[in-house]
Amino acid sequence: MEKVHKDTLIGVIDAGTRTVKFCVFRPGHTKEIAEHTVDIVTHTPQEGWSEQDPKEILSAVRKCIENVVQQLGLEAINIITLGITNQRETTILWDKTTGEPLYNAIVWNDIRTDSTVDIILAKVPDNNTNYFKNICGLPISPYFSAFKIKWLMHFAPQVKKAIKAETCLFGTVDTWILWNLTGGAKGGKHYTDVTNASRTFLMNIELLTWDPLLLHTFKIPANILPEIKSSSEIYGRVARGFPLENVRISSILGNQQASLVGQRCLKEGQAKNTYRSGCFLLYNTGISKVQSTHGLVTTVAYKFGSKPAVYALEGSVAVAGAAMKWLRDNMGFMGDIQKETESLAQEVFNTGDVYFVPAFKGLYAPYWRKDARGIICGLTAFSTKQHIIRAALEAVCFQTRDILEAMNKDCGIPLTKLHVDGKMTVNSLLMQLQADISGMPVVRAQSQDITALGTAMAAGAAEGIKAWEIYSEERELVPSDTFLPTSTESGKLFIF
Numbered sequence: 058m059e060k061v062h063k064d065t066l067i068g069v070i071d072a073g074t075r076t077v078k079f080c081v082f083r084p085g086h087t088k089e090i091a092e093h094t095v096d097i098v099t100h101t102p103q104e105g106w107s108e109q110d111p112k113e114i115l116s117a118v119r120k121c122i123e124n125v126v127q128q129l130g131l132e133a134i135n136i137i138t139l140g141i142t143n144q145r146e147t148t149i150l151w152d153k154t155t156g157e158p159l160y161n162a163i164v165w166n167d168i169r170t171d172s173t174v175d176i177i178l179a180k181v182p183d184n185n186t187n188y189f190k191n192i193c194g195l196p197i198s199p200y201f202s203a204f205k206i207k208w209l210m211h212f213a214p215q216v217k218k219a220i221k222a223e224t225c226l227f228g229t230v231d232t233w234i235l236w237n238l239t240g241g242a243k244g245g246k247h248y249t250d251v252t253n254a255s256r257t258f259l260m261n262i263e264l265l266t267w268d269p270l271l272l273h274t275f276k277i278p279a280n281i282l283p284e285i286k287s288s289s290e291i292y293g294r295v296a297r298g299f300p301l302e303n304v305r306i307s308s309i310l311g312n313q314q315a316s317l318v319g320q321r322c323l324k325e326g327q328a329k330n331t332y333r334s335g336c337f338l339l340y341n342t343g344i345s346k347v348q349s350t351h352g353l354v355t356t357v358a359y360k361f362g363s364k365p366a367v368y369a370l371e372g373s374v375a376v377a378g379a380a381m382k383w384l385r386d387n388m389g390f391m392g393d394i395q396k397e398t399e400s401l402a403q404e405v406f407n408t409g410d411v412y413f414v415p416a417f418k419g420l421y422a423p424y425w426r427k428d429a430r431g432i433i434c435g436l437t438a439f440s441t442k443q444h445i446i447r448a449a450l451e452a453v454c455f456q457t458r459d460i461l462e463a464m465n466k467d468c469g470i471p472l473t474k475l476h477v478d479g480k481m482t483v484n485s486l487l488m489q490l491q492a493d494i495s496g497m498p499v500v501r502a503q504s505q506d507i508t509a510l511g512t513a514m515a516a517g518a519a520e521g522i523k524a525w526e527i528y529s530e531e532r533e534l535v536p537s538d539t540f541l542p543t544s545t546e547s548g549k550l551f552i553f
């Protein structure tokens with residue numbers, strides 16, 4: 058029996074790479090009833106660097122909540138619980154006595170830690186990128202938080218000082234928000250959840266605890282690390298001074314895991330792909346961990362309270378929608394990505410054999426080449442910006458296909474359809490190209506906010522709200538439309 062009132066509402070803080078958003082769901086419904094979004098500035102002080110101001114993230118959270126509370130008026134009182142979902146791996150260090158960040162947040166796709174990666178690689182036999190994979194599920198790559206912490210410990214004197222004084226705390230964006238929302242320097246909860254912890258390179262993927270060997274390898278002191286909790290439990294309450302004071306916080310999920318939950322891919326063998334700045338394909342492997350031998354990452358998909366952790370294989374692509382942004386901002390090929398990308402790409406029948414590899418910051422899965430860089434090839438005197446835009450869309454699909462092939466090899470049971478979500482999926486041409494290039498039906502979620510929905514479901518579960526049947530293995534219907542593979546003019550139909 059549900060122990061909650063029928064008017065109960067659940068709020069979700071979605072702190073993504075580009076935006077922070079707060080939205081509110083009615084249990085059992087897939088569409089949010091109110092939302093507000095604020096853009097976050099990303100600074101690039103040097104080529105390849107990518108930083109954000111942790112305080113700007115916090116003030117965006119505050120602004121978004123205030124705005125939504127205002128929109129809801131008296132109804133806001135029905136928000137009984139909050140969930141947090143976030144860009145993963147992004148690293149923040151702060152001083153626990155002052156609450157001040159010790160450096161800007163180093164964003165997940167920052168590649169300044171190249172040399173840190175080389176230092177770690179030099180310590181392992183044969184410079185084996187996969188040396189620690191059995192422990193943490195991840196290959197050695199600048200992507201993951203431990204390399205960013207190590208860089209900060211080496212290059213930021215204020216970090217060194219705070220570590221020596223034992224006042225330094227580390228957190229991914231979820232932890233930074235939770236600590237501040239629950240009181241900050243005055244008793245804030247220093248927790249993270251298993252999904253975020255599984256992206257740091259410091260968590261033992263089997264035991265779900267910080268791993269002593271990894272901590273030793275990076276020389277990271279354990280006292281800066283948050284306590285690892287499940288993804289769905291009551292962590293604390295919003296402290297005085299924040300809107301929604303006293304409301305409980307009951308779920309934390311990395312944003313890619315949150316969309317797996319929101320898509321109801323809760324059964325072994327189900328997978329989803331989220332297309333945003335990057336592109337992240339997660340395949341639910343149930344309570345067993347599959348160690349990829351084909352370049353994928355083993356990650357925690359979710360852990361609801363005391364139930365066993367569920368694992369996923371993940372294929373991460375660093376640049377998907379970000380390539381459109383590059384074509385707009387650096388090439389001037391369009392003014393408005395949402396309005397123009399699809400129509401410009403539709404103006405040509407194919408790419409005219411132009412290929413675009415947008416490896417601006419190296420390549421993630423399945424190649425893990427930090428030294429790779431972007432290339433556009435096949436240009437002729439007839440090539441136009443339309444061909445290049447179309448090639449950029451195809452590049453997203455080819456990268457996804459590489460990951461699907463790796464997943465099929467690792468799991469042995471080929472996927473028969475791909476559930477997709479994320480802002481880029483409004484582009485129907487992209488969806489059709491994906492179906493053609495991967496040779497399987499692409500099922501597009503109609504809700505814009507699957508990530509927030511998954512987080513609301515996990516928060517609801519912690520509160521005993523069963524409206525979404527999160528524990529059911531049956532995949533309830535997420536409203537969707539389907540793109541079937543067709544033989545395209547350029548003959549690009551691939552079947553595994």
Ligand SMILES: Nc1ncnc2c1ncn2[C@@H]1O[C@H](COP(=O)(O)OP(=O)(O)O)[C@@H](O)[C@H]1O
Binds near residue numbers: 333394479483
């Ligand atoms: N219609 C479209 N066609 C292709 N790409 C799009 C379209 N609309 C948005 N995008 C791309 O999708 C991405 C949207 O990212 P967003 O959801 O804001 O998340 P993130 O936090 O990952 O940046 C942007 O990189 C943008 O370039």
Ligand SMILES: O=P(O)(O)OC[C@H](O)CO
Binds near residue numbers: 072165
């Ligand atoms: O906010 P997004 O969509 O760019 O998500 C980023 C991922 O969590 C990085 O691993």
